[in-house]
Amino acid sequence: MNLEPLKTFPKPSLRSDDQAPLPLLSSVVTVAPYPMAALPQLMQDAALAIAHHVQAPDALAGQCVIGAATYLAQTRVNAPHHLRPDGMPCSLFMLTLANSGDRKSECRRLAFKAIDEAERDARNLFHQQCEEVLSQADRLKGKKREEFLADNPLPSDPRTQYSDATFEPIVGDMIRGASAACWDTDEGGQLFGGASLKADTRASTIGGLTKAFDSGAFERTRSRGNVEGSGFAYHRRLSILLLAQPVTIAEALSDPLLREQGFLPRFLFTSTETLAGTRFLTPEKMQAKSYADPRLQRFWERCQMIQASPTHIVAETGEVLPPPMELTAQATAVWLAFYNETEQEQGRLGVFSSVRAFASRAGELARRVAAVFACFEQQEAIDEDLMMRACMIVRHSLKEWLRYSEETQPSLELVQAAALMEWLKEPVRADKWRAFHRNELGKSGPGFVRKARNRDKLLSVLTRYRHLISEDDKQYQIHPLAEVADTAEIQPSQEVGTADDLRIDAETTSHAPPDPKGTDISANFRTTSASEKPVSSGDSASSAISANTRACDERTSLYQGVL
Known part of the structure; x- marks a missing residue:
């Protein structure tokens, strides 16, 4: 569990003899593979089928499938909470970053x-x-x-899905009697950069969303003359599935209020690497129809089966009052090992010390994800297998948040400068924009350069990093060598413990008799986990503890400059 030294971003050189463009972005780690094997089999098959037919990244397909399962589960089960006998909502907030053209909408449509x-x-x-x-x-x-x-009142609007919306109408519908909703959009900038989080309402919106996530409570206080009026609603359910382009929410991801007040830490997060340039079609691919794929047909049949099952909505009040999912003894041991691991790594020299707000939510998110999995698998309790899978999904999210931590993210202007260069070099417009005037860019360029101040700032950055050439700061030309200098990639650091760590720790935590339903996980899942694991899965518990101690010593030495 060595902690890599903090990487720094390249700075423009003043040397006149080196005219090659400098990379604008430096990835602290490459995007980690999405843990597709952690999904229960039916969901995993559907996600793989979606990724195959759409030719989209695994992370997009996986998150959409989890989002669909969450929608179905949130009115039927509660996640177990170790301090609340009635549990907590199993609703999830999910955020997936993908570039324009990565087929976010199509993945969501099939799921x-x-x-x-x-x-x-x-x-x-x-x-x-x-x-x-x-x-x-x-x-x-x-x-x-x-x-x-x-005598003949109008029926209640059965709407449960919102895409082009703000938080206000969702609150209003909940107060008027709606029980559950899914805020589901492939334009995540609408939430993070739209009216919902504008300066005069952002604090109240963030507070309202966190309260909805925690307990399902909605409240609004307005003046008497306001058409919408005041009101409250308890025991409602709201899940959020956001698919967004990195450049549209880069500023929000580094916003201290959104991070430290607990809003972003509630999100299950992942990002993708684009497949653009590799999505070739063949006659065989064109003949293959997603609707005829038995993997998707089985997934849709399970969705319909769950939809036909009763919800736990009180007709008179609209309140959602489902029973909490129970945990088997083995599942509890797995969760304890995961919780204690993430807690330990929040220490001053821990892997998650820079993302404590996110790591402190990991245990709760694991229980919520496990409850969603159990509902979709139609199990009456969360067993060891499902809890281990849930922990893997949450660990991946936490690792992704670590990549996007304030200490390791490039500045917004570097992100936007890289996005502008990508826009200028796109084949459909490359010939026109090899040379251009700054005024033309302000009129016809992407939205974030329409304002002269930001346009000039980004042009200055690109000139200093030698991606653009200009003699008068008015007329610009793309550097001939700029095609190959967008990013400098750094190999990923070693991973904190994965599935086999949980199994070892769980065995030392609990001496409960084995659960016949959840004693093992698939060989494929074990192989996927073991490939990332710093401690051999064959080591004894004492060896694992010893290895963890050595890793801690190595981190200390690293910070002291010994290694």
Whole structure:
């Protein structure tokens, strides 16, 4: 568990004899492979099928599949909480970073197919019923019309999905009686950069979202003249599935308020590497139809089966009051090992010392993910296998947050400068923008350079890093060598313990008899975990503890400049 020395970002050189462009970005670690093998088999098969047919990154497909399962689970089960007998919501906030053109929408469409169809049918029926009532009411006038509408009230809107929305209408619908919702968009900038988090409302919005995540409570206080009015709603459910381009939310990811106040740490997070340039089509691929893939058909059938099962919504109040999922003794031991591991690594020299706010949420997120998995697998309790899988998903998220920590992220201007160069060099416009005037860029360039101040700042950065050439700071030309100098990649540091660590630690934590339902995990999952593991899976518990102690000593020596 060696902790890599903090990497620094390249600075422009003043040497006149070296005219090659400098890399704008330096990745502290390469994007870690998404732990697809950690998903339960049915979900894993569906995610692999989506990634195959759409030709999209595994992380996109995996997150969309988890998002669909969360939508179904949040009104049917609660996640277990070690301090609350009635548990906590199993709703998840999820954020996935992917570039434009990485096919975020198509991944989401296949994962949510059964859910979207049910939502569409419910809303069509709702509009039909409203039209029938209103058409009869329109034949009446005055008091008779009022009495008719009182005796025949309009049905409640069954809407549960929001895409192009802000937090305000979701709060309003919850106060008016809605029970559960999924805020689901492939334009994540709408939340992080839109009206919901603008300066005059961001604190209240962040507070409202965190309260919704923690307990399902919604509240709004308004002046009496406000049309929406005040109100409150308890025991509701809200899940969030955001797919966003890195450049659109780079500023939000480094915002101290969003990070330290606990909003971002509630998100299950991953990022992707684009497959653009490798997504070739063949006659065989064009013949393969996603709708005919048995892996997706089985996934959609399970979604429909769960949709047909009863929810735990109180008709009179709209409150969602499901029972908490139980943990087997072995699952509890796995969770304890994971919780204690992430707690230890939050220490001053720990791997997660720079992301304590995120690591402190890991135990809670693992229980929520495990409850979602158990619901989708139609199990009555969370066993060792499902908890271990959940811990792997959460650990991946935590590792991704570590990559995006303030100490290791490049500045916003470097991120935007790199995005601008990528835009200038895209084949569809490369010929036109090999040479250009800054005013033309301000009029026709990407949105973040439309303001003259930011445009000039980014052009200055690109000139200093020698990606652009200019003699008068007005007319610019792309450096001939700029095609190969976008990033400098650094190999990933070693991983903190994975699935086999949890198994070793769990065995030393609990002496409970083995659970016949969850005593082992698939060979594929073990192999995936062991490949990342710093301590051999065959080591004894005492060897693992000894290795951990040595690793801690090595980190101390590293910081003291010994290594």
